[in-house]
Amino acid sequence: MNKQIVKPSLLPGFMELLPADQIVFNGMMDKIRNVYEKYGFIPMDTPAIEKSEVLLAKGGGETEKQIYRFNKGDSDLSLRFDLTVPLARYVAQHMNELTFPFRRYQIGKVYRGEKSQKGRYREFYQCDIDIIGNEKLSVINDAQLPSIIFSIFKELGLNEFKIHINNRKVISGFFEALGIENKTEVLRIIDKVDKIGVDKVKAELKDNAISYESIEKIAEFISFNGSNEEALAFLKELNITDKSFIEGVEELAKVVHYMEAFGVSLENFIIDLKIARGLDYYTGTVFETTLDKYPEVGSICSGGRYDNLAENYTNKNLPGVGISIGLTRLFSQLKDLGLLKGDNPSTLTEVLVVPVEDTMDYCINIANKLRENNIVTEVYLEEGNVNKKLKYANKLGIANVILVGGEEVNSGLLTFKKFDTGEQFKLSLDEIIKRFK
Amino acid sequence: MNKQIVKPSLLPGFMELLPADQIVFNGMMDKIRNVYEKYGFIPMDTPAIEKSEVLLAKGGGETEKQIYRFNKGDSDLSLRFDLTVPLARYVAQHMNELTFPFRRYQIGKVYRGEKSQKGRYREFYQCDIDIIGNEKLSVINDAQLPSIIFSIFKELGLNEFKIHINNRKVISGFFEALGIENKTEVLRIIDKVDKIGVDKVKAELKDNAISYESIEKIAEFISFNGSNEEALAFLKELNITDKSFIEGVEELAKVVHYMEAFGVSLENFIIDLKIARGLDYYTGTVFETTLDKYPEVGSICSGGRYDNLAENYTNKNLPGVGISIGLTRLFSQLKDLGLLKGDNPSTLTEVLVVPVEDTMDYCINIANKLRENNIVTEVYLEEGNVNKKLKYANKLGIANVILVGGEEVNSGLLTFKKFDTGEQFKLSLDEIIKRFK
Structure with a gap:
């Protein structure tokens, strides 16, 4: 009887990995989590499904179209599209x-029904940390978050990256001083400078009736290139008296000072007056992170300060600062760039114990003891000849095999085979355990 | 201006935890993962959303009504309701x-729109391990899985539990020998014996036109109470010649033998002829796990052997064995039973560094060094007096505080305060680090 077979496949835009990649992916996630936790951030986990009226309380925007929203019974449900809205709720x-300050990290999947395209996923992991104050929150927190990101990228072996820092108060104070009225539109335009270049930004500003003088000043501002000290000096020399601008420059100076204190290397962070994160809800410090050799990848980790996290859910004033790593995208970008180590094993197993004669009980006992010593161990339980069993180890990339026949049982000396070097030894179990320590 | 405030709330049947519980929950999940990995299981992660035609390929059944199913664009989507169907796909x-054998674990959220009731969740974590063979799979694997569960429950500090083992071939061979035709219905009835008792089972069997003699034999069978050896002897003494029965008894004997070899304590597992897991797709070994003192909780971990995992997706024959811990439910049950340690801290932080004068840079530097030594460290970055800062540590349950004023900076001797004992010492940073090792 032939059953009806459904072709096994995934929806477009959804990623899943084969074992070797999954192990690398999980290793990255573990590193992120470990650093977040080492800084004392509290784990948090919220449902992937929430009430639509809650998740979409802010309303409008590009995001709303991408939401997975549906009904079940009488309920209007949505899948979360980020981890910030659930945090606010x-x-x-x-x-x-x-x-308070409430310091949490959350690593979880979020859902956006975006147009399917390479490197864009409809389900992806975000790894967020945020610090939320009750009424107040020191700007030193704004320096701490990128410092944590610095530690993570170092852990991930990405040394050539740069954290770009700016402050929205500086930008908006600068616009204020220029007498610009449609700030949001101007912000949106300069936010594109990395993609379209300064000349096109200037043209677009002209189209928006910005004066020639202002356009030149904006161009000089967003083109500024220099050290953090030089950037702060440049800002001061603008002699802008706007209160927001002065506050922003002070905050920027503090963030730079404390990032150094937190141990971020000077080559890994820079004031960048052109970043604005235009369409987001940030109100002070903003961050982006780029790979030095691959600017085309864009920001791999962004965030910033917001004045009022939960304004849709409470009248309390909850300022916060947060930063997020889009892990699914980062993984796929690093893989595409060839920055992940290739040829990874498809296993976590350190030792495979292989019975070559009727020695299963003995093998299981050896494996128990190896595991008691925290050595990841498997016993090959299937029937078959030794070649078949070694092939299994080889295909998965298991580095070590212990072969146990009657002779090994009698002598207590096991045949220990190292796959990488091809070496083979006769060793007692204790000697084998010592090799792993 | 008053904004429109949306009341922050969750959908019924969805769980989220406050920090202290979340930390305990994550600790349990980590233990499960660590044991799975120590046995060399490979991590796997599949999308929570799949094509409905794929997820529902098997079709029918109670589950289908509970599915979160919806359309997005042209796609008919469903949220996964278990981790077994995605594994098969x-x-x-x-x-x-x-x-092959393909040995994977998967820990992830699944979704079932069940009727909302206490202890039942619509989003919950499952922690699954399965071993899938290509055409064949040794029955020793059936013994390995409950052995892993044994290790996990020991790690979780649950010592008084019992893994119940049976074999579907034994049951169906027994029915065959009795000449019972509507086996599925009879299976469904005896599956309820723990809930309704033997007398009601007998009554229901009678309603289903089972002969008096057969009912008595079935009652004797499902009421059997004795050691594993006694159970195997009991089965042999039935003198049933049905091939499936004989095979089942042999398998059961092997599973018992190898569970001992894998190190499962005799008080933690038992042959239990009444468990059938009636409505599932199991074809051989079946497992359930109960808490000795709380039988009313039912099975906290179940699984079994299936002949053909992926029959809806391929014509290949892929026998497997799997077991699953429903972590969300287990956590909530253990909490309700008072079996989780109470009064847990709401933090992972081991040390809070508190500036009591203008010593922020110094404090940050100390924290950097503590973290380099893998001590989870936070600096209190907000303004305020010492009492406010100590109150923060106290509320979260941070056990240790380092107070740093001008005097400490000058002398290099820090004020180290232990919250649990109230002790206070003057120590160098090196001495403090040593205390944590």
Whole structure:
């Protein structure tokens, strides 16, 4: 009888990995989590499905079109499209049970029904950290977050990256001083400078009725190139008296000072007056992170300061600062760039114990002892000849095999085979365990 | 201006935790993962959303009504309701890229729009391990999985639990020998014995036109109570010649033998002839796990052997054995039973460094060094008096605080305060680091 076979396949825009890649992916996620935790961030986990009226409380925007929204029974549901909105809801909902500043990390999948294209996923992991204050939050937090990101990228072996820092108050104060009225539109335009270049930005500004003088000043501002000290000096020399501008420059100076204190290397961060993160809700410090050799990849980690996280859910004033690594995208970009080590094993197993005669019980006992010593161990349980069993180890990339026949059982000396070097030894179990320590 | 405030709330049937519980929950998940990995299982992660035609290929059943199913664009989508169907799809889809036996674990959220009731969640974590063979799979694997579960429950500090083992071939061979025709219905009835008792089972069997003699034999069978050896002897003494029965008894004997070899304590597993997992697709070994003192909780970890995992997606024969821990439910049950340690801290932080004068840079530097030594460290970055800062540590349950004023900076001797004992010392940073090792 032939059953009806459904072709096994995934929806477009959804990623899943084969074992070798999955192990690398999980290793990256573990590193991110470990650094977040080493800085004392609290884990948080919220449902992937929430009430649409809650998730979409802010309303409007490009995001809303991408939402996976549906009904079940009487409920209007949506899948979360980021981890920031659930954080806002969580903090407002549990306000009285939390201690502030509330410092949490959350690593989880989010969903956006974007147009399917290379490197864009409809389900992807975000790895967020945020610090939320009750009414107030020191700007030193704004320096701490990129410092944590610095530690993570170092852990991931990415040394040639740069964290770009700016402050929205500086930009908007600068616009204010120029007498620009349609700030949002101008912000949107200069936000594109990395993609379209300064000349096109200037043309677009002209189209928006910005004066020649202002355009030249904006061009000089967003083209500024120099050290952090030089950037701060440049800003001061603009002699702008706008209150927001002065505050922004002070904050920027503090963030630079404390990033150094937190141990970020000077080659890994820079004031960048052209970054604005135009369409986001940031109100102070903003961050982006680029790979030095691959600027075309764009920002691999962004974030910033927001004045009021949960304004849709509470009248309390909850300023915060947050930063997010889009891990699914980062993984796929690093893989495409060839920056992930190739030829990874498809296994976590360190030792495969292989019975070559009727020695299964003995093999299982050896494996138990290896595991007691925290050595990742498998026993080959299937029938077959030794070649078949070694082939299994070889295909997965298991580095070590212990062969156990009657002779090994009698002598207590096991045949220990190292796949990488091809070496083979006769060793007692204790000697083998010592080799792993 | 008053903004429109949306009341922050979750959908019924969705769980989220406050920090102290979340930390305990994650600790349990880490333990499960670590044991799975120590046995060399490969991590796997599949999308939460799949094509409905794929996820529902099997069709029918109670589950289908519970599915979160919706359209997006032209696509008919469903949220996964378990991790077994995605595993079947994954293995069939990537057949040629995988090495068999394929041993994977997967920890992830699944979705079932069940009627909302206490202890039942619509989004919950499952922690699955399965071993899939290509055409064949040794029954020793059936013994390995409950042994891994044994290790996990020991790690979780649950010592008084019992893994119940049976074999579907034994049951169906027994029915065959009795000449019972509507086996599925009888299976469904005896599956309820723990809930309704033997007398009601007998009554229901009678309603289903089972003969008096057969009912008595079935009652004796499902009421059997004795050691594993006694159970195997009991089965042999039935003198049933049905091939499936004999095979089942042999398998059961092997599973018992190898569970001992894998190190499972005799008080933690038992042959239990009444468990059938009636409505599932199991064909051989079946497992359930109960807490000795809380039988009313039911099975906290179940699984079994299936002949053909991916029959809806491929004509290849892929026998497997799997077991699953429903972590969300387990956590909530253990919490309700008071079996989780209470009064847990709401933090992972081991040390809070507190500037008591203008010593922020110094404090940050100390924190950097503590983290370099893998000590989870936070600096209190906000303004305020010492009491406010200590209150923060106290509320979160941070055990240690380092106070740094001008005096400490000058002398290099820091004030190290232990919250649990109230002790306070003057120590150098090196001495503090040593205390944590």
